[in-house]
Amino acid sequence: xxxxxxxxxxxxxxxxxxxxxxxxxxxxxxxxxxxxxxxxxxxxxxxxxxxxxxxxxxxxxxxxxxxxxxxxxxxxxxxxxxxxxxxxxxxxxxxxxxxxxxxxxxxxxxxxxxxxxxxxxxxxxxxxxxxxxxxxxxxxxxxxxxxxxxxxxxxxxxxxxxxxxxxxxxxxxxxxxxxxxxxxxxxxxxxxxxxxxxxxxxxxxxxxxxxxxxxxxxxxxxxxxxxxxxxxxxxxxxxxxxxxxxxxxxxxxxxxxxxxxxxxxxx
Amino acid sequence: xxxxxxxxxxxxxxxxxxxxxxxxxxxxxxxxxxxxxxxxxxxxxxxxxxxxxxxxxxxxxxxxxxxxxxxxxxxxxxxxxxxxxxxxxxxxxxxxxxxxxxxxxxxxxxxxxxxxxxxxxxxxxxxxxxxxxxxxxxxxxxxxxxxxxxxxxxxxxxxxxxxxxxxxxxxxxxxxxxxxxxxxxxxxxxxxxxxxxxxxxxxxxxxxxxxxxxxxxxxxxxxxxxxxxxxxxxxxxxxxxxxxxxxxxxxxxxxxxxxxxxxxxxx
Numbered sequence: 001x002x003x004x005x006x007x008x009x010x011x012x013x014x015x016x017x018x019x020x021x022x023x024x025x026x027x028x029x030x031x032x033x034x035x036x037x038x039x040x041x042x043x044x045x046x047x048x049x050x051x052x053x054x055x056x057x058x059x060x061x062x063x064x065x066x067x068x069x070x071x072x073x074x075x076x077x078x079x080x081x082x083x084x085x086x087x088x089x090x091x092x093x094x095x096x097x098x099x100x101x102x103x104x105x106x107x108x109x110x111x112x113x114x115x116x117x118x119x120x121x122x123x124x125x126x127x128x129x130x131x132x133x134x135x136x137x138x139x140x141x142x143x144x145x146x147x148x149x150x151x152x153x154x155x156x157x158x159x160x161x162x163x164x165x166x167x168x169x170x171x172x173x174x175x176x177x178x179x180x181x182x183x184x185x186x187x188x189x190x191x192x193x194x195x196x197x198x199x200x201x202x203x204x205x206x207x208x209x210x211x212x213x214x215x216x217x218x219x220x221x222x223x224x225x226x227x228x229x230x231x232x233x234x235x236x237x238x239x240x241x242x243x244x245x246x247x248x249x250x251x252x253x254x255x256x257x258x259x260x261x262x263x264x265x266x267x
Numbered sequence: 268x269x270x271x272x273x274x275x276x277x278x279x280x281x282x283x284x285x286x287x288x289x290x291x292x293x294x295x296x297x298x299x300x301x302x303x304x305x306x307x308x309x310x311x312x313x314x315x316x317x318x319x320x321x322x323x324x325x326x327x328x329x330x331x332x333x334x335x336x337x338x339x340x341x342x343x344x345x346x347x348x349x350x351x352x353x354x355x356x357x358x359x360x361x362x363x364x365x366x367x368x369x370x371x372x373x374x375x376x377x378x379x380x381x382x383x384x385x386x387x388x389x390x391x392x393x394x395x396x397x398x399x400x401x402x403x404x405x406x407x408x409x410x411x412x413x414x415x416x417x418x419x420x421x422x423x424x425x426x427x428x429x430x431x432x433x434x435x436x437x438x439x440x441x442x443x444x445x446x447x448x449x450x451x452x453x454x455x456x457x458x459x460x461x462x463x464x465x466x467x468x469x470x471x472x473x474x475x476x477x478x479x480x481x482x483x484x485x486x487x488x489x490x491x492x493x494x495x496x497x498x499x500x501x502x503x504x505x506x507x508x509x510x511x512x513x514x515x516x517x518x519x520x521x522x523x524x525x526x527x528x529x530x531x532x533x534x
Contacts, residue, residue, distance in 0.1 A: 022496060024289040112532045126448040135473040135482070176484070179446055180533035181393040182455065183526045184465050184485025186492065198451050199499075206402040207503045215402070217443070218451025219496070225453065226493035229289060229486070229512060232466075236474045245496060259450045265379045266447035266533050 022244045025052055026230040026237035032138065035072035040160030043239050052241065054167045059245055060157075061227035063238035064175040064190060065136050067153050068144040075102055077141040089113055099132065099143060106130035106145055111267065121146060124258040125190060126267065127177045147173065150191025151253040158193040168249065170195035174224035174231075180266060187228030189220035192254040195247050196220075219247070220254055289511045292319055293497040293504035299405065302339035307427030310506050319508065321434045326512055327424075328494035330505035331442040331457060332403050334420050335411040342369055344408040356380055366399065366410060373397035373412055378534065388413060391525040392457060393534065394444045414440065417458025418520040425460040435516065437462035441491035441498075447533060454495030456487035459521040462514050463487075486514070487521055 029046045033039065043062070047054065054060075068074065082090065082097035086104055090097035093113070100117065104110075107119035107130045119130045123146070131146035147153045154171040161169050173191030178184070189197060197220035205211055227240035261267050296313045300306065310329070314321065321327070335341065349357065349364035353371055357364035360380070367384065371377075374386035374397045386397045390413070398413035414420045421438040428436050440458030445451070456464060464487035494507035528534050 021293070022289075022291040022493070024291075024493075026288070114532060116532075118532065135477060136475055138475055140477075176482075179448075180531060181446075181526055182485060182488065182524050184483045184488065184524060186485050186488050188449065201499070208403055208405055210402060210407075215443075216451045217495070217499070218449060218453050221449065221451065221453050222492040222495045225489040226289070226291075226496060228484070228489045229493060232468070232484070257449050257451060259448055264447060265381060265383075265385065 022226070022242060024226060024230055025241045025243070027052060027239040027241065028237050030066065030236070030239060033066045033069040035069065035074070037070050038160070039066065039070040040157055040164055044161065044164050046239070047241075054161065054165045054169055054241070055243060056167045056169075057243075057245075057247075058167065059170045059172060059195060059223055059242040059247075060161070061172045061174050061187075061224055061240045061242060062157065063231055064131070064146060064150070064173055065133070065144055066238045067147050067150070067157075067173050067191070069137075071147055071153065073145040073147055074137060075143050075145060076139070077102070077143060089117065093117065098141075099129075099134070102143060102145070103130045103132050106132055120261075120267075123150070123190070123255065124261075125177075127175075131175055131190075146175065146190060151193065151255055152191075154191035154193035154254070168194065170247070170249070172220055172224050172227070172254070174227060176228065186221075187224040187231065189224045189254045189257065192220050192252065194249055194251065195223075196250040197252045197254055197257055218257060220252075220257065289493070289509060291493060291497055292508045292510070294319060294506040294508065295504050297333065297503070297506060300333045300336040302336065302341070304337050305427070306333065306337040307424055307431055311428065311431050313506070314508075321428065321432045321436055321508065322510060323434045323436070324510075324512075324514075325434065326437045326439060326462060326490055326509040326514075327428070328439045328441050328454075328491055328507045328509060329424065330498055331398070331413060331417070331440055332400070332411055333505045334414050334417070334424075334440050334458070336404075338414055338420065340412040340414055341404060342410050342412060343406070344369070344410065356384065360384065365408075366396075366401070369410060369412070370397045370399050373399055387528075387534075390417070390457070390522065391528075392444075394442075398442055398457075413442065413457060418460065418522055419458075421458035421460035421521070435461065437514070437516070439487055439491050439494070439521070441494060443495065453488075454491040454498065456491045456521045456524065459487050459519065461516055461518065462490075463517040464519045464521055464524055485524060487519075487524065 077098040080098040082101040086101035090100045109120040112118040158171045171193045174187040176185040199217040201215040344365040347365040349368040353368035357367045376387040379385040425438045438460045441454040443452035466484040468482040
């Protein structure tokens with residue numbers, strides 16, 4: 001195949017029939033975020049500095065870490081008194097009992113404590129250590145917690161960015177979760193605003209015209225995962241713009257991705 | 268924020284310090300794929316027709332369905348004689364006993380059979396119905412199976428595309444899998460060639476300089492998920508080019524994403 005240009009052209013398609021491409025831009029240069037800071041302003045300013053402008057229909061994926069910091073969801077382990085249960089688990093897991101105590105406080109249920117602590121958070125997310133995390137927090141004894149209500153955090157951010165930019169921007173707040181059966185973490189959506197989080201294709205038909213019976217796509221998780229490709233863990237780009245994703249504005253919550261416990265075959 | 272252009276420029280950054288963006292292009296216009304067809308040629312031709320050209324370093328994500336069809340991994344249920352076990356499961360699940368029989372043949376172990384059949388395939392993948400699928404196959408009684416060795420399929424496709432285009436293109440073969448705890452399907456990598464499938468960040472440091480201890484990212488799954496955003500189930504775009512993803516060429520297999528059963532807390 002001859003290389004025609006670095007940007008593929010699609011001139012042979014009729015206008016309007018062009019299958020949409022996606023573009024993803026990391027927003028670099030975000031400063032360390034502190035409690036009470038205006039995250040929308042910080043993100044807008046960092047984008048502006050880069051010459052990046054938002055467009056209506058963009059999806060902005062923001063790593064949980066900076067949302068938690070802005071909301072003051074940071075705990076100094078120096079202030080934590082581990083319970084007897086935390087001490088017992090910490091001895092077994094060879095972990096800091098104060099960190100375990102924080103995990104227990106953030107959890108409504110422990111699923112596994114054999115090698116790692118897999119818990120169900122008060123939101124209903126199932127993940128390691130209830131999302132309590134040491135990385136990318138200043139100070140040796142500091143941990144971040146997940147936002148208290150990540151869907152609300154997403155909506156507040158969407159509203160603030162709308163005020164600042166005049167653009168309707170959908171928001172996903174992402175975190176990296178592990179999963180059974182497959183190694184490695186992937187970014188998933190823990191908060192969402194102004195986009196459909198699940199794409200229900202039931203009732204539509206496949207290419208052969210056969211009805212699709214059991215096909216609900218976790219679109220918000222796929223958007224989070226796509227953004228995760230540009231976030232890494234240490235790259236300092238906790239905000240990524242996804243442009244060109246076609247969706248109908250919706251007011252679904254990322255909480256609706258949580259599989260109800262009584263329908264879950266593996267909980 | 269003032270809109271400056273539809274394509275964000277990053278002129279204020281030093282050359283080389285620009286954080287890489289990603290672009291994703293669906294390759295439309297692929298014909299129905301039949302057994303024995305040259306998939307590389309079909310994909311290259313469809314891309315050419317669209318004016319899309321491959322570049323070195325591209326990641327091409329291809330839906331399992333067309334790989335299976337090209338490899339003849341299609342079964343007519345008319346030819347299947349259900350075993351007693353398949354009949355029993357089919358009665359319980361209210362499914363076609365012949366389809367259940369195919370699932371059992373593709374599985375080495377059943378994990379759950381309460382409401383849906385979750386099995387471990389001979390490859391080691393844990394998914395619903397061992398990846399056996401009715402959708403997007405011509406004929407009412409036809410189902411597709413997963414490729415026998417999806418990593419080999421990926422490598423063969425990479426080699427063929429290299430011969431045809433002169434470009435080194437990494438390949439991911441994707442399928443949509445469900446998962447515990449969260450609703451909806453996401454695209455994951457079941458085959459891979461010429462790229463790292465797991466990004467091991469252990470030993471690297473976070474932004475604060477703290478060593479990252481337990482961070483392995485499932486990069487191939489995030490790439491598959493990103494491509495999934497342009498695939499849908501019925502959109503007829505089972506091939507997506509991802510451009511701008513930075514990686515070191517590697518010869519890791521998607522099979523290495525499978526969590527060993529004895530390390531799996533949920534199997």
